[in-house]
Amino acid sequence: MNLREKRIAFLGAGSMAEAIIAGMTAKQIVSADRIIATNHSNKERLTELENKYGIRTSQSKKDVVSQSDIIILAMKPKDIQPAITEIKQYLSESKIVVSLLAGISTRYMEQLIGLRNAVVRVMPNTSAMIGQSATTITAGRYATISTVGLIKQLMTSIGTTTLIEEEQMDAYTALAGSAPAFYYYMVEAMEKFVEEQGLHKETAMPLMAQTIKGVAEMLATTSEAPATLRKKITSPGGTTEAGLKTLAQHEFQQAVIACLEQTTKRSKELREMFEK
Numbered sequence: 001m002n003l004r005e006k007r008i009a010f011l012g013a014g015s016m017a018e019a020i021i022a023g024m025t026a027k028q029i030v031s032a033d034r035i036i037a038t039n040h041s042n043k044e045r046l047t048e049l050e051n052k053y054g055i056r057t058s059q060s061k062k063d064v065v066s067q068s069d070i071i072i073l074a075m076k077p078k079d080i081q082p083a084i085t086e087i088k089q090y091l092s093e094s095k096i097v098v099s100l101l102a103g104i105s106t107r108y109m110e111q112l113i114g115l116r117n118a119v120v121r122v123m124p125n126t127s128a129m130i131g132q133s134a135t136t137i138t139a140g141r142y143a144t145i146s147t148v149g150l151i152k153q154l155m156t157s158i159g160t161t162t163l164i165e166e167e168q169m170d171a172y173t174a175l176a177g178s179a180p181a182f183y184y185y186m187v188e189a190m191e192k193f194v195e196e197q198g199l200h201k202e203t204a205m206p207l208m209a210q211t212i213k214g215v216a217e218m219l220a221t222t223s224e225a226p227a228t229l230r231k232k233i234t235s236p237g238g239t240t241e242a243g244l245k246t247l248a249q250h251e252f253q254q255a256v257i258a259c260l261e262q263t264t265k266r267s268k269e270l271r272e273m274f275e276k
């Protein structure tokens with residue numbers, strides 16, 4: 001299957017759809033004129049995406065779905081049922097359905113569709129915008145190996161891809177889908193420190209970004225455990241040790257673990273709430 005010949009539809013034109021459209025069009029894996037997007041009702045937003053990325057848009061679900069080979073579901077989990085009901089009549093079995101929705105299972109989507117379409121669940125993150133998403137992928141029961149390969153190839157245009165078992169998706173949603181927000185939250189705290197210390201934001205922000213980038217590269221390219229890397233920074237009686245002690249006093253690790261547990265739990269809850 002050649003990806004360049006495929007026509008791709010986005011049902012939902014919010015922040016995640018935009019991040020993926022930006023990544024895909026920048027890498028030219030799919031040409032912009034093969035991408036079409038629609039949303040619930042916000043026409044202005046569709047015009048914005050058309051102007052920004054040169055994609056096509058339409059307010060007609062029929063046009064969008066009938067003209068496409070790969071349908072990317074990019075609405076909120078609460079909207080899945082009405083969204084599939086609206087497009088069901090235009091969904092022939094050859095169309096591949098890709099879902100970005102947190103929590104919602106392939107089985108439920110297959111049930112809503114009522115045919116034997118290949119359904120593939122992906123969990124990207126907003127770093128897709130710059131081709132740096134860490135995307136996990138899992139397949140529904142009618143998706144063949146070649147279909148999964150095609151979607152993997154498509155998602156490679158926005159960053160790395162990893163195939164996982166569907167039951168692990170809730171936890172990976174925490175670790176990679178939602179996690180950028182947790183790292184940003186930490187940087188927001190550092191921003192407050194920058195202000196408190198009277199430092200120049202223009203100087204401090206790039207230093208913080210480079211520090212995170214360096215940490216990410218060290219984790220990705222050295223074979224050393226995070227604890228080993230941390231210990232190499234921590235001189236006995238030095239500055240880092242003083243900082244780490246304070247984090248431990250504030251139960252930093254427990255807070256992070258609780259945060260990831262709650263995120264995972266919420267993904268499961270979304271499934272319970274919206275799979276009727």
Ligand SMILES: NC(=O)C1=CN([C@@H]2O[C@H](COP(=O)(O)OP(=O)(O)OC[C@H]3O[C@@H](n4cnc5c(N)ncnc54)[C@H](OP(=O)(O)O)[C@@H]3O)[C@@H](O)[C@H]2O)C=CC1
Pocket residue numbers: 011012013014015016017038039040041042043045073074075076077079082083086100101102123124125126177178
């Ligand atoms: N944001 C993120 O970091 C990530 C999000 N996701 C998942 O991606 C999905 C989208 O999230 P996000 O982009 O943040 O959400 P947004 O709220 O930014 O966008 C939701 C979009 O869905 C549209 N919509 C609502 N109902 C329908 C419908 N029936 N048919 C077509 N479009 C519809 C809305 O249209 P309108 O504006 O007209 O109402 C809007 O364009 C969610 O399911 C989320 O779980 C996954 C990974 C990361």
Ligand SMILES: O=C(O)[C@@H]1CCC=N1
Pocket residue numbers: 102173177178
């Ligand atoms: O907050 C959410 O529900 C979505 C899913 C992962 C990131 N954002």
